[in-house]
Amino acid sequence: LLDEGKPAINLYNLRIESDLDDKKTGKKYGLGSSAAVTVAAVRALCKWYGLTLTTPELCKLAIIASSLVKKSGSGGDVAASTYGGWVMYRAYNREWLEAEIEMIESGDSSLHKLLRKKWPRFEVKRLKVGAGLRLLVGWTGSPASSAELVGSVKAGVESGDLTAHNPAKTYEDFCVQSEKCVQKIANALENGNIDALLSGFAQNRALLKDLGEITGTLIETPKLTRLIEVADNAGLPAKTSGAGGGDCGIAIARAEDFDAVSARIEEEWQNNGIEALGLKVAEFDESGDLSLIEQRKDDHIEIAYRQYNAQAESGFEHVRFIPNALPQLALNDVDTSVKVFDETTKWDTPLYINAMTGGSKKGENINESLARVAAKTGLAMASGSLSAALKNPRLAETFSVIRRFNPRGFVMANVSAGASAEQAIKAVEILQANALQIHLNAAQELVMSEGDRDFSAWLNNIETIVSALDSMKVPVVVKETGCGMSARDVLRLQNVGVRAVDVGGRGGTNFVAIENARRGRESGYEFLDSWGLTTVESLIDIAQCDEILREQRDSAQMQVFASGGVRTPLDVVRSLRLGASAAGVAGEFLHTLISEGEDALVEQIESWKAQIRVIMALLGCKNIEDLRENSRILIEAKSCAL
């Protein structure tokens, strides 16, 4: 981590304030305060040194830090503090991590490598629990030492005399049963199924009782037993929390029953010397937790930048122009302008900055830079998805900054295909946009643990949005985000009134790979990294579709934009030859902006504009129509066949 960028070691002053102990007695509640402090300190230091880590990397770094000072504990508390909200956690292998750290200390590896490596067994997964379930936390007042407790269980396991207390059970049985039970509880939480939770918690309790017996350890103290029984009597699933042995227990209630039932339980807990702590599970994302939305947006920028590959694989390398040795025109004769949408809008260059960001401070800064670049170069530009601002109006400024710094340019807003017509109109208003992009990203959503799972209303939504915006004279482009579009997709969109698509093909920035990286462990979805049609395959499939061509000849024009792995001005001209009106670029421009700055990006775009003209002159084509009709190409074997 530090060995790559080599930032200078600077002095800092770290002040820690915490509410995670009892104000009267100073006793710790046992809520994982050391993990919380570790995560906060690691996060603060990363910020101090300007290191942008993804959430899984931050979690790993905090686990490394805490494993250096704490010789036991699962790391679950560290993961909970890093991610926030409901998470499912599977512990890392302690011996493996110790060996890895030794390799770093001996100079045979680096922290940087360790953070990017897959850790055996280790998994953190966000659970989509929603607002239907609420948590009650009771504190028994007696502190428990997880380290001692885990040490005692470990000693019991290592003594080799496991069956002395209970000959029928073994530690391995416990591990197998426990794994199944945890999965059952995770499913029950996501489905809001209280009955399944009751049986999952009961099973967990029985398993811990067995573990206590086979290792001679007291996990459920008498007060924790009372805490569970009180909740049980009211029909609520309850369990010890953390390592047990004291401290806290939890109960879970349906949100609609919470007020009625919590008062009763808290009173009874109090009668038994148990203090209700009045805590809530941190909400995230949908419910508007700023830090988590921002983290995701920052992760996207950081990982897209890291995964950037100058050699895209969008199929452009298979498209070769047949040269024209007698161009018969002057460079000055070439006109690269293109009419888009309603034929009254003209772009001087068939190129635009495609949708990227917004929704975090870093996103806002990038939008501000891109807007200045677009204004200077005259390029059209799109914002990233405005979903975050539609959920949380405080984030609107991270998008509207585009209009502030590019008041007269052509700007496109961007929403998801799950958006309503009202949300689409709001998005256009925030940016005073000239057009709206609606993005399709089913593969990305399915790979994201917190992503959408229901796409059944997309086509309907798109139809409603198109018709609402039609009356406002705002054109709509439906775009993919890296998996491409087939002619069949385009026809279906055409049937609901769409008149422009951006194929967003495979081969450039890859959101499936980005989400796989965010999950930080073999997600099981790596096979989707190569899902979809490349940009060139999409363009060819659409260009060869007679039905689209026929409709294009009749009045129902379908305009096609190309994006996905456009990395050179030659790729732009190849896209135009394959039927695109203009080409959109995201990853390439983001890379230049982050690595070399705003001026370098302006310079790059100005060179591309000039080079597009040069290529057209070399082909003897005086305008884009001429290029489409009169230039010839060779396409090497790999074209599409549907």
Ligand code: FNR
């Ligand atoms: C994107 N892209 C994107 N697309 C979209 O419709 N809405 C969005 O919010 C985003 N967000 C986003 C963030 C970042 C950091 C990148 C790099 C890209 C996808 C983008 O518009 C484009 O379709 C793909 O990136 C493929 O083009 P490139 O990057 O290969 O030129």
